[in-house]
Amino acid sequence: MNVRKAFKIVGTGAYLPLNKVASKTLENKYNIPAGWSEKNSGVVERFHAEHISGGEMGADAVENALQNANLELKDIDLLISTSATFDYPLPNQAVSIKAAIKGSEAYDFPVLSVNSTCTGFISGLEIAANLLDGQQYRTIVIVSAEISSKGINPDNWETISLFGDAAVAAVITYDPSGKSGLIKAAARTYSEGAHQAIIKGGGNAYPIKDHAYDKVLHSFNMSGFSLLKLAKKYIPQFMESFFSELPIGILNADYILPHQASKTGLAVFKNLFPFKEGQVLENLSKNGNCISASIPLLLHESLVSGNIKNGNSCLLCGTSAGFSIAGALIKI
């Protein structure tokens, strides 16, 4: 299988907040029936950021990834934030992540924010793979840092039990050997589901000036049932089209790293294809849905554990607000 855009993932790193929150704790705190979270969202524990910003979490993940790659700040040619959540409405989150990296003031590498919510890392990877040219761009850092816990309505059991906070970074370098890199990336956006996953308040549609805090208006809302219907309707045709021009099918990918959307979302996805045992990676139960950080967290964990090895083909894929489906087939 030909690598279309050659690169090598030379290091990944993660930051998980210190505050690990068990579902039991959440259930006690918010009067949710005992066992509801694990049964319905599939999440046993997740991390909640306290006394640390998304920018700082992202910076920590970048520092960790650089260490693992044996590289330094001076080696970075571009930093791409693929976070959906942000410290400030302006500047863009990549600015806050770079500024929080120790010693970053001495380096003027550029930063950029890319946002396609839950599949942001896939978008960032596609962009980075296309920019890497061995000249202007030799080393690009992609970082997803997400604090979802501050934008959740505690009365909404479905979301408060589901989401977690995390930051993950990947350092990728130009490697013309063609042994590793991007085989294909693609996405589709189905506008009939444009606003089925939404935080309505806080932007220009419902400005804070005119709309005081309201836990429904200013929290994440999803029409879970409608989103599952869209996933069932469109994922099969998306994957058929994605693999139609490739010499392998989805079942031949060594590993599938799906966005950890929800317990039901993962179950729906796994029911669409007769995957092999262990082929589809999961971390939902111990991390929750970490928005754009879920997919790279799976990648980071599997690279560190040695589960994913050089030469493996990995399909990173998922659904995101839009309603979008995205996939990137990469060779490690």
Add this chain to the structure above:
Amino acid sequence: MNVRKAFKIVGTGAYLPLNKVASKTLENKYNIPAGWSEKNSGVVERFHAEHISGGEMGADAVENALQNANLELKDIDLLISTSATFDYPLPNQAVSIKAAIKGSEAYDFPVLSVNSTCTGFISGLEIAANLLDGQQYRTIVIVSAEISSKGINPDNWETISLFGDAAVAAVITYDPSGKSGLIKAAARTYSEGAHQAIIKGGGNAYPIKDHAYDKVLHSFNMSGFSLLKLAKKYIPQFMESFFSELPIGILNADYILPHQASKTGLAVFKNLFPFKEGQVLENLSKNGNCISASIPLLLHESLVSGNIKNGNSCLLCGTSAGFSIAGALIKI
């Protein structure tokens, strides 16, 4: 001069809100001394969006650009929003723009948001130029839709007199002839100025839940003097480095399309280099600073008027929150 990434701008389009606001009107409304705006911000009139969202403005600009390009929705392979302002904190703004395009539900082209605040269009253009391959990506639409008027503190004369609302789109297609396209794009981020242009409240640093509306906290603030100092310090070395590997210097570019940051910002920029009369394009006085829409608005106006013609070299450049400087030298 070699085009590194070939593309052709086949159409541009703009949407300016119906509500044109003269500086006199603003001055009367907010007790600003008569003439202050024109003298200090350089803005005579600007447009303020009313009863229209950023998504709708962006959609209108896209429809207009498609018409001018003689293309249809079915021809779009990717839509990139480069807007810094947003209708909703989630989903990303590209989703809202696509959903507002008439008939867009019938098309599943993917969307993506890229944000580097005021220089977003330059980032989007660099990404699009690198993605266009004549196969998966033949036609990409880049759109900047900005509503700044809802996030301004009326007591802050510097900002309320400066900003305007606008949406601009450009349709670019793969054109391997090499007659037009990207000659070079580059950016630098200087973290010492990370938070000198900021909206502090409304993200995870100051969540709406814990911080009720406050016109200072939830409005755009800039340290104008510090930003000008950074611009003076870094623009000369940025441009020297940018042109060091090119056969021409900045003075040889047919046109310079700078971000319309402010009257003083433009004056500082023009004082750094002995530009020719008419070489540096401006629209600040009639549109204000339209964040990421300013640079493409200059491009759109100049293409429509015939001022910029096929074969012209144009340097799109500007400073943005970060503190970043970005430039893209393109051949039309």
